[in-house]
Structures are given as C-alpha cells and as structure tokens.
Amino acid sequence: MPRIHPKPEVLCGLIQLLPDTADRLLRHVLSCPSCRALTTSAPAKPGNLLPWRPPEREADRTVDHVLAGFRSRIEAAARERDEAHRLLAELLRRRPEHREMLMRNSRRFRNLCLCGLLLQRSHQMSVDAPGQGEQLAALALALVDSLDPAWYGAGVLADTRGRAWMILGNHRQMAADLPAAEEAFRQADDHLRRGTGDPMEKAQLLVYKAFLRQAQHRLDEAALLFRRAVSIFLSTGEPLQAADSILQLAAVEQDRGEPERASQILAQADALRQ
Numbered sequence: 001m002p003r004i005h006p007k008p009e010v011l012c013g014l015i016q017l018l019p020d021t022a023d024r025l026l027r028h029v030l031s032c033p034s035c036r037a038l039t040t041s042a043p044a045k046p047g048n049l050l051p052w053r054p055p056e057r058e059a060d061r062t063v064d065h066v067l068a069g070f071r072s073r074i075e076a077a078a079r080e081r082d083e084a085h086r087l088l089a090e091l092l093r094r095r096p097e098h099r100e101m102l103m104r105n106s107r108r109f110r111n112l113c114l115c116g117l118l119l120q121r122s123h124q125m126s127v128d129a130p131g132q133g134e135q136l137a138a139l140a141l142a143l144v145d146s147l148d149p150a151w152y153g154a155g156v157l158a159d160t161r162g163r164a165w166m167i168l169g170n171h172r173q174m175a176a177d178l179p180a181a182e183e184a185f186r187q188a189d190d191h192l193r194r195g196t197g198d199p200m201e202k203a204q205l206l207v208y209k210a211f212l213r214q215a216q217h218r219l220d221e222a223a224l225l226f227r228r229a230v231s232i233f234l235s236t237g238e239p240l241q242a243a244d245s246i247l248q249l250a251a252v253e254q255d256r257g258e259p260e261r262a263s264q265i266l267a268q269a270d271a272l273r274q
Helices: 008-017 019-031 033-039 056-093 096-105 112-124 130-144 154-174 178-193 199-215 219-235 239-255 259-273
Strands: none
Touching (some): 056 096, 056 112, 112 130, 112 154, 130 154, 154 199, 178 199, 199 239, 239 259
C-alpha cells in the first residue's frame, strides 16, 4: 500500500480489490477516526466541544461494530476473488465475439476482481499477442461499466477505467498506432482525474506516456515523464519500480547523446536494487 492515507470514500473499494491487505486496513481503521466513521452509524452529539471518552464497554462495542462491518466486506471480497478465476476461465473458453454478450447478459460476471484478472491477462499478452490482449482490455472496459459504484466506489471504478485505457494504449503503441495510443492515454488521464488519486496509478500512466514519447522521438518529454514517475515511486515506497523507470531514463539519456549522464543514472538504479 502507498504510504498515503487512503481516502475514506474508497476504503471499502480497496478492501474489495485487495483482500490480502485486509489486516493492515483493519489496523488502520481502528486507529483513524475518519475511517472509523465509515462503518459506524452513531450520530455526532451536538454541543460537545471537548473530547469525550466513552466507557470501556461502549468503546469495545464500537470496535466490534467496526470490525464486523469490515469483515463482512472482506469476506465478500474473498468470495468474489475466488469466483473471478472461475469466471475468467469460463469467458476464455468462449469465442471472442461471444464473450461480451455473455458478460452483459449474466449478473454473475459483474465482478471487479474479474475485471482485474482480465487486465492482468491483457498486460501479459502485450508482447506476444497484442491484438488478443487489446480485446481483453476492451472487454474489461465494458465490464466496469456494468459494476455498481455504490458497492465498489465511484473513485475505484474510475481508477479501473483509467487502468484499462492505459493497457489499451500500450497495446496500440505496440502495434505502432501512435495516434490511437495517444488518445487512449488521454482517456486514461481523464478517468484517473476522477478517481481515488492513487499516486501509483498516476506514476504508471507517466511511464506509459514516456514510452510513447520515445516512440515519437520526443526524447526531452520522455526524460521528464520518467523523472516524474521515479519521484512518485520513491515517495510511495516502491524502489524497485523506481529503479525500472531509472533504467529507462538512462536509455533515453543515451539516445539524447548524454552517455555520462546515462552512466550516473544507471548507478542510481543499481543502488535502489540492492
């Protein structure tokens, strides 16, 4: 998880997307008044200007209520994740032209974890089968439109749309359709602006756009985008992803005719990987 306080409006969405982080989220919510407010329905008492410490038993009941609220979401997320793998296998057995119809006609497929699996599979196909990968990313984009924002959170769904457009743009770039890639990244940026503000999503988009600028031979812009991505990765505690972007930045500097600067940058990447 990034070292940034999650917005209250998306905590439940994070639990749904990332059930393996449930313990950390529970510890956070118990220590954070704004997050506890998500799962407690007790009204504020007007006129209380000084902090009020409830009796121990009432505090225990509040904690139990918070835990119960989040546990129910965590359990639902775990069930959804398990079902998503079966749904993905079922979709992939169908012909590509039948997948979207099946998905739209059956409520079983309204599953955010399934959307994540489709995007993961799409990304894995970006080199060997970019055309098929683009189809899966488009399928994920259609799926997210059928999901309930009241359950998942509108910001989480906006992030998912942004991620789908990023992957679509990458596939289009791999196919050398640079104008279409540019438009896909513009769409991704638009959705992320309406999302949760997750810095990792922003950093990933910067990386994709930097690769596009390389392909367009706009190396100064590519270098700037990679530098911005590195800054975000480091600030969110992701040194390995920062090192990957630094390696790409070094390649850009080499192409710009700056071999000494490229060597210095490579040394920074090695230090982060140790």
